[in-house]
Amino acid sequence: MTFCLGVKTAQGIVGIADRRITSGSEVSSERKVSTHQVNNHCLFVMTAGLRSVRDKAITYFDEILEKEDDKFDKLYKAANAFGDQIKRVANEDSHSLANAGLRFNLSAIVGGQLQNDKEHKLFLIYPEGNWIEVTEGSPFIIIGNSGYGKPILYRNIKYNTPIEEVLKLGFLAFDSTRVSANDVDFPLDVILYEKNSFNIVEHTFDKQDLEHISYQWNALLNASVQKLPNDWIDPILRKLSR
Numbered sequence: 001m002t003f004c005l006g007v008k009t010a011q012g013i014v015g016i017a018d019r020r021i022t023s024g025s026e027v028s029s030e031r032k033v034s035t036h037q038v039n040n041h042c043l044f045v046m047t048a049g050l051r052s053v054r055d056k057a058i059t060y061f062d063e064i065l066e067k068e069d070d071k072f073d074k075l076y077k078a079a080n081a082f083g084d085q086i087k088r089v090a091n092e093d094s095h096s097l098a099n100a101g102l103r104f105n106l107s108a109i110v111g112g113q114l115q116n117d118k119e120h121k122l123f124l125i126y127p128e129g130n131w132i133e134v135t136e137g138s139p140f141i142i143i144g145n146s147g148y149g150k151p152i153l154y155r156n157i158k159y160n161t162p163i164e165e166v167l168k169l170g171f172l173a174f175d176s177t178r179v180s181a182n183d184v185d186f187p188l189d190v191i192l193y194e195k196n197s198f199n200i201v202e203h204t205f206d207k208q209d210l211e212h213i214s215y216q217w218n219a220l221l222n223a224s225v226q227k228l229p230n231d232w233i234d235p236i237l238r239k240l241s242r
Contacts, residue, residue, distance in 0.1 A: 001183035002032055002144035004046040005153075005170050006109040008122040008134050011163045013111045015191040016170045017046045022183045033189050033202075034058055036065055040198045043078055043112030044191055048144035049105040049127070050097070053089050057106060060085040073116040076123070076133075082110055083129035090127070107143045112193060112200065120195045142173070148180040149173030163192065175214050186210075 001022070007014040019029040030051065035044045045061070047054045061082050065072075072078045086106055094104045104127060111122040122134040124141045134141050136159040142149060149172075156169050167190070177184045186207040193200050 001181065002048040003146075003149065003174055003177050003184040004032060004048055004109055004143045005140060005149070005173060006046065006111055006122050006124075006134065007140040007157060007166050007170065008111070008120065008136075008159070009139060009163060009166055010160050010195075012195045012197070013120050013122055013191075013193040014163060014166045014170055015044060015046055015109070015111060015189075015193075016174055017189045018174065018178070018184050019187045019189065020183060020185040021051055023051070029187060031189060033191060034062075035191065035200050035202065036062075037112075037198065037200055038069070040115040041069070041072075042193070042198050042200050043075060043110060043114065044193075044200055045082060046109040046143070048107050050102065053093055053097075053104060053106045056093070057082070057085045057089045057108075060088060073114055075110065075112055075114050075117055075121040076131075078112075078114065079110045079123040079125060079131050082108060083125050083131055086125065086127065087129040090129070109141060109143060113196070113198060120193060145177050145181050145184050148177040152176065163194075167192075171210060171213065172217060175210075175217065179214075 003018045005016040015033065017032045019031060021028045021030050033044055033046050036042065045058065064081050064085070072081070089106065090104050097104055106127050108125040109122065110125060113120045123131045124134065125131045139159045140153055140157055152169060153173050157166060174188060186205065188205045190203050190205065191200055
C-alpha cells in the first residue's frame, strides 16, 4: 500500500508521499513521486498501486513527454496522456496479474501548472484511466491507504488554509496512517508548488527529522482528552457499582 496526499490551496499545491514498498515479507524504499519542469511548464505525478505497473506507466509517460511535451499546454492534457498510459499498461498486464491472483490497481495524482493554465491544477486519475479534478469545495485527495488520515483533513483543511498549516496537517494525516498500518512509513517526500511560479520545490524527511513532532502531537492529544468535559459521561458512570 502507500500514502499519497495532494492538496490544492489558494496559495498553491502541497504533495506528500511515503516511500514504503511491501512485497510479501520484503520491505524496500522507493520514490512514488516523479516531477517534470521546463520553463513555464511543470507537473508532478504521485502513484499508488503495484510497483511493476507503476514503473511501466511512468516510463511510458516519460517517453510521451520527451516526444510530445510541446503539445501539453494545459495540465488536463497531461492527465489525459497519463490516463492513456494506465490503460495501456492495464491492457498489457491485467490478464497476467489476474492469473497470479493480483489486481491491477494503479491510481495517480497529477498536479502542477502548464503555460496556458489560468491557475494551478490537481487531478485524481483512477485505475480505469479516467480522472476528476480537485476543486475548492473538496481541496484534497488521498490515494493508497486513505482511511486513517482523512478525519483530521476533513475537519481542518479548507481551500484558504495557509500552506504551512496544510503541511502540518498533511504530516499528521501521514503519521496517523503510519502508526495504524505497517505498509506506510518514512522516508517522506514533500513537494510544494506556489501558484504561477512554474517551479516545484522538493524535500525528503527521514524519521529522525520529524519524530519529535509525532511525540509532541501524541502528548497534545492526550492532554486534550483530559480536558474534555465529563458531564455527558456522568449518567453512565452513576450506573456503575461503586
